Amino acid sequence: MREITERDLELLATGAWILGAGGGGDPYHSLLAMKRLYSSGASTTLMDPDDLADDARIAVVSTMGAPLVGEERLTDPEVAARAVQMMEEYIGHGFDAVMSLEIGGSNSIQPFMVAAFTGLPVLDADTMGRAYPEAQMSSFAIGDLRPYPLTLADPRGVETVVSKVPTWKWMERVSRKICTEVGSTAATCKAPRTGREVKEWGILRTVSQAIDIGRAVHEARQSKQNPVQAVVDCEDGRILFEGKIVEVKRRTTEGFLRGSVELEGLEADKGHRMKLDFQNEFSIGWINEEPRVMVPDIITVLDSMTGEAIGTEAIRYGQRVQILVLRAPEIQTTPKGLEHVGPRAFGYDLDFESVFAEVQRT
Amino acid sequence: MRRIGVDVGGTNTDAVLVDTDRVLAAVKKPTSEDVTSGIVSALNALLDELGGDPGGLDGVVIGTTHFTNAVVQRRDLEHIGALRIGLPSGAALPPFADWPQDLAAHVSGRVVMVEGGHEYDGRPFMPLNESDVRQAAKRFQDEGIDSVAIVAVFSPLTSECEERAAEILREVSPDIKLTLSHNLGRVGLLERENAALLNASLRRLAESTTLAFTEALDTSGIEAPLYLTQNDGTVMRADQAEAFPVYSFSSGPTNSMRGAAHLSGLNDAMVVDVGGTTTDIGHLKAGFPREANTVVEIGGVRTLFRMPDLLSIGLGGGSLVDTEHHTVGPVSVGYGLTSEALVFGGGQLTATDVGVAAGLSQIGTSLASTDSIDEPVISWAMDRIREMIETNVDRMKVDAAPLPLLAVGGGAFLVPDSIPGISEVIRLEHGSVANAVGAAIAQVSGEVDQVFSGLGREEALERASSIARNRAISAGANSENLRVVDVEDLPLAYLPGDARRVRVKVVGETVSS
The missing domain is CATH 3.40.1610.10 (CV3147-like domain)
Known part of the structure; x- marks a missing residue:
């Protein structure tokens, strides 16, 4: 306690x-x-x-x-x-x-x-x-x-x-x-x-996990380090893409905010495009048309400069962002877990493949 | 259209006369402590240039940082009443909940919360408790409070409760000055309330400032309607602006960008305004600065004002060049430029000196002094300046397609001639008074930001546009040349009935007198 x-x-x-x-x-x-x-x-x-x-x-x-x-x-x-x-x-x-x-x-x-x-x-x-x-x-x-x-x-x-x-x-x-x-x-x-x-x-x-993430961001900002990288280090996460938002589509269906965001790559991702779908939260992401990240992995969009998270209601054209992926809790990647929160629970006919599994293979 | 534009800055008061597309005269004078005499001396100098006669004027437009400074410096603010209508919701976060304590102490007179307000779809949340409002009105009166902010839950959707409470307050104290939050802002109770509270606390200062501006005009013998610029690059008639001082927050950089747009005839461009200490970088879209979408803090108070999205970096004509660490800025000689820089006979090596040595400018009184600067110093310092401008211009650019760049301000010569992602670097005649030009050519706007439900998307957008148009017309716009500059619609998560939040902004020229 x-x-x-x-x-x-x-x-x-x-x-x-x-x-x-x-x-x-x-x-x-x-x-x-x-x-x-x-x-x-x-x-x-x-x-x-x-x-x-x-x-x-x-x-x-x-x-x-x-x-x-x-x-x-x-x-x-x-x-x-x-x-x-x-x-x-x-x-x-x-x-x-x-x-x-x-x-x-x-x-x-x-x-x-x-x-x-x-x-x-x-x-x-x-x-x-x-x-x-x-x-x-x-x-x-x-x-x-x-x-x-x-x-x-x-x-x-x-x-x-x-x-x-x-x-x-x-x-x-x-x-x-x-x-x-x-x-x-x-x-x-x-x-x-x-x-x-x-x-x-x-x-x-x-709760401790969230406090640790918050501390990493605040400390990085204070010491003028990159706050996004600080979250990656703290959570063993992965920056999947860096880009500018070039299109935002939103619509309400069945009482939810659904839509998609398109990004044009910057820095190392120059020349590539990424698309992210959301249902209130980000659910799935494609890079150059290939599905590359999906629920239950945690897909989050952070302001490149401040490390501040950007919500699906506030995301807008022109923002420079990094797409950060954090690990899904284990229970959600079990077969029963995936029935509830995997890609099919969000209407996508895809088998869950974690961004982190891919990292282990290579 | 023929207007005088005045920019009252921290250091200089600039004045220009603009006739349609041409700048006929431009002057720069030091800003005075009392504001009025600085404006009078700038206007007199302008009239001198014009042979004493400005011709038939359609208006005088003044841009000022006066109200922002009052909040930041915590001076000239009055004790106000706050009336929140929304109980039993929100009781845990009363008015002033997120204000810095010292500022709240300057402003917070009496806070009252009563039952009332609406739901997101316009249904009443609770009936307005009129007897509590009446009691509050008497209390404000007893305590000598003569400016009150009234804020009701979901008032941007329906202002009924705020309007009714205002009636009751006026019945009790006919001369009371009221700020109704729905006139100031968007959905977001605390931020809208903060704007209303700041506005109420500035009403007395706004009245005396407007009076000072009017007197300055009278003293100069100029007869024309007076307008004040707002932070979105548009104007309001002074008599109306007097009631909404918060709308002028941050109008300086906006005017400078709008002025650059006008002088160049370009609507889509990057603007780099190099001053004495800092450089402001912004993006013009459809002739207006792109707005910041996030919460904006004024003197530590969170608001949702329409503010230009600007990047300010510590580079200016007065930036010190550090030969030991190979850096330029952020420390600057500031207003001391004309005495401390080498080219003005001083002993400090500044960015201006390096620019002169590199042959980019002829500024100064002692140009030969730059012969003492070593060639390698000129070379790395110019590289450093180029790098700072290039990186930050790219940071503010939202589109990969090349855009032209307008270099304005006294230090515009420091901007390199070619920048990656920029099609052309354009330097403008009268670029150093772009802010006053921006004031002179400012337009009138009308805006709406509201939740619509039970309508299709098209109908909701149409209804929003018509509200925005009517608001622009009542603010003094000519109904014939209104154009929509911003439309955004956002379907609302979980809400049934195809609910959507729609934002529309229209602008137009002012009606000629």
Whole structure:
């Protein structure tokens, strides 16, 4: 168990935005809310999964909705905590720890907001290792754990419990509808988990991982080193391409932001072209028409100068970027994992081939 | 169209008279402490050049960094009221939540949050709590606050709550100065609110500054409508601009790029403005500077202002040449150029001296002094300067196709004649007063940035264009020559009903008087 400082949260926000793979929402407001809580005396702690008892009870939290709505409605730690309290009331007992559904983007900060109000420790784990658009893409869904119940809170006092659904996909459909009705943003507490379930199916130590990435970026910037290279070194990742954005196409289908980005190569990649598809997050990339990188590998687009991650909603013509690939959590590259988050889960008839497998071959 | 353009900079106040495409007169005078007398002396010098008569003027356009400096230096700001409409959402991040503490202390008078606001699709979020608004109005009045920023959740989509709250505040205090956030910005509550708060805190200064400008005109005997330039290279009538001082933030570099576009007749080009201490590099697209798409900080406050995307590097005519480390800049003799540089009889080796020694310029009073500079020094220093300009021009270029480059500013001679990726380096007559020329030829714009739902893409774009056109016309544009310079639409993730955020900007010439 270790104390999380304000500085840790800043590093977490930077690292988590990179792990967002273009989605998950900018953690700026969440970080700001935490800073205010800290300045009025709040504190939070981080718990290692090894310290978790098998029968411990864990709350899994996230804000669901459209990141753009969050820019106006702003995040509220009290509402985040309310969703957890609702779950306690519904299941009739309290929790021993709280964890994030997804480490990528602003949901990385969500459990810390809950922790600041409840005093619960935050578990060093999540269920995605990045950001994904849908509920059935969590590792708990890959593990076929029970998908219900779910609580959903809105600051106006609209409070909902989804008490039972047959599958994770049903949970996604039903909760998405409720969320849309209350204005496309809502604080949620997902199906409660035991310590044993989290240790078996959770993606462990991703909070520490995000903090480490954030630290590498901040330190590189401070010492005028290349922040993108710092992430590569820290995560044993790979820079796949460097280029300028020459085209951005976006469209909404089935409630998601889908589209593609085209890049023209620079430096070592001069003369080559790359195309990236996204569904909220970047899902697949082609270099000169050949598929070269795909989910579940984490595809992230970083500003060449600052190392700052660029979201799929903010990417624009003319940006000079580097395409960085980070390793997918192991559970997502198993046959069952690939059913949930592999290229076919995103509609591409391709067998998953990791960028890192290719590196090993050569 | 015949206009006088004035640029009030930190060092110089420049004035020009532009008639349609021609610069008829241009002067440069030192900026004065009180602003007014510097403008008066520049205008008088300009009139002298014109034999005392400027002819029938369509307007005088002033560009100034006055309001940016007030925020950066934390002076002349007033204590304001902040009224946020959006409870029960957002309570954890009240107004001023992300301001530097010292600036917040200068500006934050009374903060009130009440219930109200809208959803992303225009449904009410909560009914506006009018009795709380009325109570807030009385409180502002009791505490002697006479400028208030009003901000409602999703007001760029529907301004109903902000308008109603304004009515109530005016019922209580008829003379209160109000800044409504939907007039200032885009979706993004905190950033839009920050813009509104900054604006409210500058209202008193804006009134006195506009008055000073008007007096300067009167003193010079010039009769013409007064305009102020905005950071996107367009103008607003002074009486309207007075209510939106934040729109003039960073208009200096914008004017300089727009001036370069006008002097050259080119709409798509790179612009390199070499000043005394720094060089600004930007990209002209459709005659306007490409805008930065990210959050812009003003005096430490996050905003979403329309700002030119500029790269500023530490290279200027006054940059010191370090013969030991083989570097040029970033340290500069600055305004001391005309006394400290070798060519002006001083003892410092500057970029200007090297340029003169290389035969690129005849500037200075003591040209022979450059004979003392060693040949190899000239050679590596010029290489270094070339390298700095080449690398950074390439960094700002967004397209591989070669573009022309406009070299302006007092140190333009330092820009090399050929640069990779650049089709031609163009040096302009009157390039050293490009900023005042930019002010003189500034246009009027109208912009919209809003979420549309339940419409097809085409219809949404059309509706957005028509709102933008109407805004331009009400800002003083001639309805006959409006043109769209920017269209962007963004479908919104997760939102049903084909929701999309549409941004459209149109610009046009001002109506001739």
